[in-house]
Amino acid sequence: TRTLNKIVTENAPLPASALVESESQARAEPRKKIRLASPIIDAEMKAAALAALENEMMVMGESVFKFEEEFAKYCGTKYAVSTASGTAALSITFQAMSIGHGNEVITTPFSFIATANSIVHAGADPIFADVEDSGMNLSPRKTRVKIGSKTRALMPVHLYGHPSRIDEFHDLAAESGLSLIEDACQAHGAEFRGRKVGSIGDAGCFSFYPAKNMTVGGDGGIITTNDEELADVARSIRDCGRDKNSKYYHGRIGFTSRLNTVNAAIGRIQLKRLEAWNEARRRISEQYRKELENVRDIILPPLEASFEKAVYHLFVIRTKFRDQVKKRLADNGIETGIHYPRPIHLQAPYREKYGYAEGAFPLSESLSNEVLSLPMYPTLAQDEVVRVCEALKKSLVA
Structure with missing residues (x-):
């Protein structure tokens, strides 16, 4: 009898008050939060990172050079030089181009502050021009009127992953005898007239910060270019100014801004996706x-x-x-x-x-x-x- 009563009690319908309470609790449960960004690091990337950690030099290991080669091929450039961050990629590019004290670089005021900071770090001055009347990217027309005797380069930003009017900037730079650097830190894979951004100017710079379209599992950056000399100088600057074939001979003042091997291993998988x-x-x-x-x-x-x-x-x-x-x-x-x-x-x-x-x-x-x-x-x-x-x-x- 006790067993029968237990079964009946446990399986009896809930009273109406309990149902109301249950429904209220369900309504009160918070909904799943929708994040602004959600970086992807899956099992394959973790395995690649572990393999690199166990089998390669931790700095400048094989994965770094393979990642550079693969990223250059993806963008359609001859060379890619990895760095510790997108900001470093920009600053090293200016230094490799000998853009510094007494020089000016025209860019947009509507971007992440690193766009301008990289110019200042190189010793040059950022000169701002406003955005397009009906867009968010730098205006070629407003850039033209800012060109002066100290101007050395133009740097449009492909903001939010939208290509800038890079053809107009290319023509403007060519007719004015200026360098053209693409700040592509937010535009991995974006295209303009069938060409990947980062392959149109003299150099392109990308960031691999975790919230970007692809990451390396932390901070990282890369420079893309078709200029062999620029690539060689950038490699030297990112590695303490080291000469190409001499470990402890330094032909210039550089600093430490290398991409770690583990990060590069993750980046190689991310690039495939x-x-x-x-x-x-x-x-x-x-x-x-x-x-x-x-x-x-x-x-x-x-x-x-x-x-x-x-x-x-x-x-x-x-x-x-x-x-x-x-x-x-x-x-x-x-x-x-x-x-x-x-x-x-x-x-x-x-x-x-x-x-x-x-x-x-x-x-x-x-x-x-x-x-x-x-x-x-x-x-x-x-x-x-x-x-x-x-x-x-x-x-x-x-």
């Missing part, structure tokens, strides 16, 4: 556009021209209600970012050194007040994109 990941990013961007195309009070990223291929490192919208939207998305468990809340010319070091003030570059300043980066990574699910968009729409009408 890059095209598929970029296609996933492009599909996600298309879904965002469809979900948000008729939403008032937001501006979507510029559409690609037929001869461009963007790779959507970030999917960045504009809205005058940016801070409100960001907060309400956060309340719904959705991470967003602001890239970037203050343009470079208004950052403290550049205000102090060069005397910039508000109003100097109005379009860049306007972007800084309105841009909002939505979640973007290859494994972002369709239903998660829908959730982001629905929450965004509600945040604008609330």
